[in-house]
Amino acid sequence: xxxxxxxxxxxxxxxxxxxxxxxxxxxxxxxxxxxxxxxxxxxxxxxxxxxxxxxxxxxxxxxxxxxxxxxxxxxxxxxxxxxxxxxxxxxxxxxxxxxxxxxxxxxxxxxxxxxxxxxxxxxxxxxxxxxxxxxxxxxxxxxxxxxxxxxxxxxxxxxxxxxxxxxxxxxxxxxxxxxxxxxxxxxxxxxxxxxxxxxxxxxxxxxxxxxxxxxxxxxxxxxxxxxxxxxxxxxxxxxxxxxxxxxxxxxxxxxxxxxxxxxxxxxxxxxxxxxxxxxxxxxxxxxxxxxxxxxxxxxxxxxxxxxxxxxxxxxxxxxxxxxxxxxxxxxxxxxxxxxxxxxxxxxxxxxxxxxxxxxxxxxxxxxxxxxxxxxxxxxxxxxxxxxxxxxxxxxxxxxxxxxxxxxxxxxxxxxxx
Amino acid sequence: xxxxxxxxxxxxxxxxxxxxxxxxxxxxxxxxxxxxxxxxxxxxxxxxxxxxxxxxxxxxxxxxxxxxxxxxxxxxxxxxxxxxxxxxxxxxxxxxxxxxxxxxxxxxxxxxxxxxxxxxxxxxxxxxxxxxxxxxxxxxxxxxxxxxxxxxxxxxxxxxxxxxxxxxxxxxxxxxxxxxxxxxxxxxxxxxxxxxxxxxxxxxxxxxxxxxxxxxxxxxxxxxxxxxxxxxxxxxxxxxxxxxxxxxxxxxxxxxxxxxxxxxxxxxxxxxxxxxxxxxxxxxxxxxxxxxxxxxxxxxxxxxxxxxxxxxxxxxxxxxxxxxxxxxxxxxxxxxxxxxxxxxxxxxxxxxxxxxxxxxxxxxxxxxxxxxxxxxxxxxxxxxxxxxxxxxxxxxxxxxxxxxxxxxxxxxxxxxxxxxxxxxxxxxxxx
Numbered sequence: 001x002x003x004x005x006x007x008x009x010x011x012x013x014x015x016x017x018x019x020x021x022x023x024x025x026x027x028x029x030x031x032x033x034x035x036x037x038x039x040x041x042x043x044x045x046x047x048x049x050x051x052x053x054x055x056x057x058x059x060x061x062x063x064x065x066x067x068x069x070x071x072x073x074x075x076x077x078x079x080x081x082x083x084x085x086x087x088x089x090x091x092x093x094x095x096x097x098x099x100x101x102x103x104x105x106x107x108x109x110x111x112x113x114x115x116x117x118x119x120x121x122x123x124x125x126x127x128x129x130x131x132x133x134x135x136x137x138x139x140x141x142x143x144x145x146x147x148x149x150x151x152x153x154x155x156x157x158x159x160x161x162x163x164x165x166x167x168x169x170x171x172x173x174x175x176x177x178x179x180x181x182x183x184x185x186x187x188x189x190x191x192x193x194x195x196x197x198x199x200x201x202x203x204x205x206x207x208x209x210x211x212x213x214x215x216x217x218x219x220x221x222x223x224x225x226x227x228x229x230x231x232x233x234x235x236x237x238x239x240x241x242x243x244x245x246x247x248x249x250x251x252x253x254x255x256x257x258x259x260x261x262x263x264x265x266x267x268x269x270x271x272x273x274x275x276x277x278x279x280x281x282x283x284x285x286x287x288x289x290x291x292x293x294x295x296x297x298x299x300x301x302x303x304x305x306x307x308x309x310x311x312x313x314x315x316x317x318x319x320x321x322x323x324x325x326x327x328x329x330x331x332x333x334x335x336x337x338x339x340x341x342x343x344x345x346x347x348x349x350x351x352x353x354x355x356x357x358x359x360x361x362x363x364x365x366x367x368x369x370x371x372x373x374x375x376x377x378x379x380x381x382x383x384x385x386x387x388x389x390x391x392x393x394x395x396x397x398x399x400x401x402x403x404x405x406x407x408x409x410x411x412x413x414x415x416x417x
Numbered sequence: 418x419x420x421x422x423x424x425x426x427x428x429x430x431x432x433x434x435x436x437x438x439x440x441x442x443x444x445x446x447x448x449x450x451x452x453x454x455x456x457x458x459x460x461x462x463x464x465x466x467x468x469x470x471x472x473x474x475x476x477x478x479x480x481x482x483x484x485x486x487x488x489x490x491x492x493x494x495x496x497x498x499x500x501x502x503x504x505x506x507x508x509x510x511x512x513x514x515x516x517x518x519x520x521x522x523x524x525x526x527x528x529x530x531x532x533x534x535x536x537x538x539x540x541x542x543x544x545x546x547x548x549x550x551x552x553x554x555x556x557x558x559x560x561x562x563x564x565x566x567x568x569x570x571x572x573x574x575x576x577x578x579x580x581x582x583x584x585x586x587x588x589x590x591x592x593x594x595x596x597x598x599x600x601x602x603x604x605x606x607x608x609x610x611x612x613x614x615x616x617x618x619x620x621x622x623x624x625x626x627x628x629x630x631x632x633x634x635x636x637x638x639x640x641x642x643x644x645x646x647x648x649x650x651x652x653x654x655x656x657x658x659x660x661x662x663x664x665x666x667x668x669x670x671x672x673x674x675x676x677x678x679x680x681x682x683x684x685x686x687x688x689x690x691x692x693x694x695x696x697x698x699x700x701x702x703x704x705x706x707x708x709x710x711x712x713x714x715x716x717x718x719x720x721x722x723x724x725x726x727x728x729x730x731x732x733x734x735x736x737x738x739x740x741x742x743x744x745x746x747x748x749x750x751x752x753x754x755x756x757x758x759x760x761x762x763x764x765x766x767x768x769x770x771x772x773x774x775x776x777x778x779x780x781x782x783x784x785x786x787x788x789x790x791x792x793x794x795x796x797x798x799x800x801x802x803x804x805x806x807x808x809x810x811x812x813x814x815x816x817x818x819x820x821x822x823x824x825x826x827x828x829x830x831x832x833x834x835x836x837x838x839x840x841x842x843x844x845x846x847x848x
Contacts, residue, residue: 317744
């Protein structure tokens with residue numbers, strides 16, 4: 001079969017051809033960008049934090065009528081209250097490990113700064129941005145982090161300080177990502193760094209494999225894996241504790257926490273949000289991303305359905321219009337399969353043309369999104385996959401009317417249209 | 418005549434039920450998606466104080482050193498230091514002016530366990546400048562602020578929660594373990610977006626703050642701002658004298674003359690600070706409320722992306738409708754031929770097909786409204802801070818039908834044009 005008569009026939013239906021091609025082009029452009037967005041979101045959501053995320057929860061509480069934390073005596077009083085809480089939590093049945101902590105990966109609270117290799121340098125450029133976690137010697141065990149070099153803090157290393165005290169710890173544990181940025185030769189352990197423009201060095205005593213920063217916002221995207229752990233109990237009128245329970249005992253322990261803490265000291269604020277499993281923290285952090293991915297997915301499906309319906313509608317009309325010509329072709333010896341192939345090939349031509357235009361549109365749309373929404377450049381295979389999808393969709397959509405066309409009997413040639 | 422066209426349209430719908438249903442459905446889906454996202458976008462990018470926004474201006478100065486600028490893209494800092502805010506406030510060059518910072522407060526009453534809520538630390542002009550209406554009592558005076566009086570204005574929802582909505586003026590409220598005397602209770606007041614709080618660490622949308630405290634009194638009681646930034650090294654213990662920015666300053670300037678006068682006052686102030694060695698750059702910013710919201714990009718990227726997606730979807734639905742309408746009307750070439758032969762003018766044929774398209778638009782709009790209501794219901798189930806505020810109002814209701822009608826008429830134009838170009842003679846012969 002040559003293409004020439006087919007193109008001649010399509011010339012008679014310019015408007016219809018252009019409309020189908022345009023619809024396919026727009027569908028291709030939107031669907032492949034939407035799928036790229038979905039993929040990016042899902043990848044974001046699925047990245048592991050570096051912690052052992054099961055059997056882990058976080059407590060946030062505030063004391064009522066607590067000392068101000070502005071003078072050394074009241075800081076020591078606050079520290080005693082904090083240790084009292086930690087000891088009570090550690091004594092609970094089914095609790096494996098507890099640490100005081102200021103935040104957690106994916107939790108909406110963070111303490112950010114930067115690390116430099118020289119004293120007194122508050123780095124904006126060239127310095128490594130980082131998020132600080134403050135906890136005691138149990139932090140590694142509680143969060144389930146993997147130490148890959150150096151050592152963990154010992155109980156003797158842990159100090160305490162007031163929330164607003166700018167003094168920095170003598171030693172830190174950093175993530176591998178941060179260590180490699182500061183010391184690219186992989187020999188960070190034992191070296192000195194300066195935190196937040198301090199003049200006093202802090203020694204890197206260990207490296208952990210991976211630990212995500214709390215924020216999942218775009219402003220933190222440049223230092224997602226740059227975490228620093230300091231062996232410090234932060235004292236203020238509020239405190240947080242991370243708790244790891246024995247496997248399967250999470251819910252039971254979480255239910256017991258309010259009564260245990262009120263038992264230690266009833267003068268505190270503990271509300272519904274105060275005791276939160278890491279699973280819930282993760283779900284809340286990524287809810288918007290998942291919602292967006294789901295919405296994009298639904299719109300894509302509806303879009304493909306609408307486009308398919310449009311192709312069915314218009315092709316059905318053409319089949320009806322060419323009823324007599326089909327009869328003539330059949331009478332002249334064309335087989336059913338030839339008629340079927342004719343409509344399929346015709347659709348392939350239109351869809352192919354539309355898809356070529358769609359590729360340009362898809363890439364253009366991606367550029368617009370990149371400039372407005374901090375998106376990345378879409379890899380070529382998305383466009384190619386989108387091309388395959390719309391061409392296949394066209395073939396499936398055209399099959400029903402094309403089969404009806406192939407069933408036109410040769411005798412139709414003798415009847416008037 | 419229109420009645421006759423509509424009758425013809427209904428007959429043609431009945432002949433092609435599937436095709437018509439398909440057109441109505443695709444149009445309704447497109448309209449439903451667009452209206453849902455548009456309603457959200459309108460809420461998020463709306464004018465919080467429509468009568469007054471043109472008179473309200475946000476002031477920015479730049480105390481950052483040249484070699485350590487606030488932002489790499491040379492934006493002005495979005496907060497102000499206490500010293501600058503007080504200097505500008507005491508100069509009294511605007512009709513009204515107020516400095517403010519957000520804070521988190523622990524509230525306690527005798528009946529309940531203590532709980533947390535948001536508060537504003539601000540100066541006396543806040544209520545009159547932002548037109549916050551009082552239910553009982555009133556605001557504090559500038560003198561109250563200077564004398565660190567322990568007074569507080571509370572929001573309606575806090576008054577309902579703690580005092581059952583009764584007049585609580587004169588009663589005490591325990592805030593961060595200290596007693597404050599209630600001197601005013603606001604009526605419901607929650608402009609959206611939360612234009613004065615969003616860049617100070619507060620939420621962008623939502624119910625608003627529970628308590629309003631005089632800035633100096635709150636600071637004396639140990640309350641701190643939600644957000645602070647330092648522009649230089651030095652002692653950061655006392656925020657009032659620290660090289661830190663943590664306040665927002667709004668001024669009310671009634672007309673263009675007042676604005677240009679204030680602008681030159683600000684320029685003079687910034688130059689003076691450079692001369693004094695406090696600043697290295699004499700830049701300043703004076704943006705009106707809507708410009709300020711725009712520059713802060715308060716509308717979340719996700720929402721803008723969804724709106725774009727919904728309108729592209731509507732565009733595809735329209736292209737689809739054009740194709741189906743075209744197919745439908747060309748199939749009726751015979752009927753057109755007969756009508757033309759019986760004396761119908763081209764304009765009459767055009768009008769007939771436009772009426773048919775319009776009818777599809779109206780039905781699609783009605784169905785689209787159902788989809789939009791469903792979409793908005795889904796959004797209200799989301800955890801976003803603006804979710805509970807999303808509702809379809811009368812204007813958006815009318816807009817739904819207008820958009821559906823316009824979309825369908827646009828889609829109907831090409832098919833109607835083709836229909837009226839049909840020449841009667843060949844059609845009659847072949848029939």
